[in-house]
Amino acid sequence: MISCEKAAIICNKTQYKEASFIEKLKLQFHFLMCKTCSAFTKKNTEFTTLCEKANLQSLSEKEKLKMKELVQTKR
Amino acid sequence: MTALKFSESKKNIKVIKLNTVTFDNDSKKMASHQLNPDNWVDQYADYLFNFAVSRVSNSEIAKDLVQETFFAGLKSAKNYKGEAAERTWLIAILKRKVIDHYRKINSNKGKAEVRMSYSSASDAEGDWLEEQVADPFSKLENNPIENEELGIAIQDCISKLPKKQALVFKMKTIQRISTEDICNELGINPSNLWVMIHRSRTALMGCLNKNWF
Structure with missing residues (x-):
């Protein structure tokens, strides 16, 4: 038996494909008893596909640091 | 008749939007x-x-x-x-x-x-000429304008997160850095990281619910 908090953490791990087989089994078992968590998982998975679809981009911390320095020099 | 109705409703939307802008x-x-x-x-x-x-x-x-x-x-x-x-x-x-x-x-x-210009290197590979033809079954995935807006909407929501949560979420989801590396770099343990991921994800879903869906 696992709590909803743990189930949520495992659910998030599955979004990044980092949940172990046993964890996934526990999660599936939890779903049988908890409709809230299965609904949350559905939403969470949807959110993951949205993120993939959006093709998000971000600058790495290194690049930002470099930018900051350059901005400082121009001031 | 239906077309007329449609344009009318569109006008209404525009009026409402203008009002909110002012x-x-x-x-x-x-x-x-x-x-x-x-x-x-x-x-x-x-x-x-x-x-x-x-x-x-x-x-x-x-x-x-x-x-x-x-x-x-x-x-x-x-x-x-x-x-x-x-x-x-x-x-x-x-x-x-x-x-x-x-x-x-x-x-x-x-x-x-x-x-x-193609959005990514993978677009230039393979039999892309065929793929340029619209696929009637997938209307959403191939809509670049909508996806672009979606990206900006998500980025908007990320900027509202607490600084550390935003950082962890970006590293994990966008830069796809492994859990271990993030933990080493930020000096946190994995369970810490997953809690932060959980909080940022729920916050982002709430934010998108308000602004996107």
Whole structure:
């Protein structure tokens, strides 16, 4: 038996494909008893596909640091 | 008849939108904005970068454009009247930079050319000619304008997160750094990380619910 908090953490791990087989089994078992968590998982998975679809981009911390320095020099 | 109805409802939407815009402007005028260049990179770099990437589809050029935007912002900071929010003002500069960029590459070639650029390297591979044909069964995934707006909406929501949560979420989801590396870099343990991921994800879903769905 696992709590909803743990189930949520495992659910998030599955979004990044980092949940172990046993964890996934526990999660599936939890779903049988908890409709809230299965609904949350559905939403969470949807959110993951949205993120993939959006093709998000971000600058790495290194690049930002470099930018900051350059901005400082121009001031 | 139905077409007429449709256009009418569209008009209504436009009117409502216009109303909200003027309302926004009024509330903004009351609180005049200030520039804070020290926070620019932290607060707006990713947002501007996403915007730029969606316009020039090359991350190196996009990065340069963002950098130039910051420089131009510093240069003309004294002309800032505080009417628009800082970010809106920076986006306006970036838009000019994007236009300048296209002018430059077109004048290099001389003549007015129609250029097609593909959003990623994978687009150029394989039998893409066939893939350009619209697939009637997937209306959503292939709508670039909608996806672009979606990206900006998500980025908008990320910027509302607490700093550390935003950082962890970006590292994990966008840069796809492994859990172990993130933990080492930030000096946290994995369960810490997953709790932060959980909080940021629920917050983002709530934010998107309000603004997107």
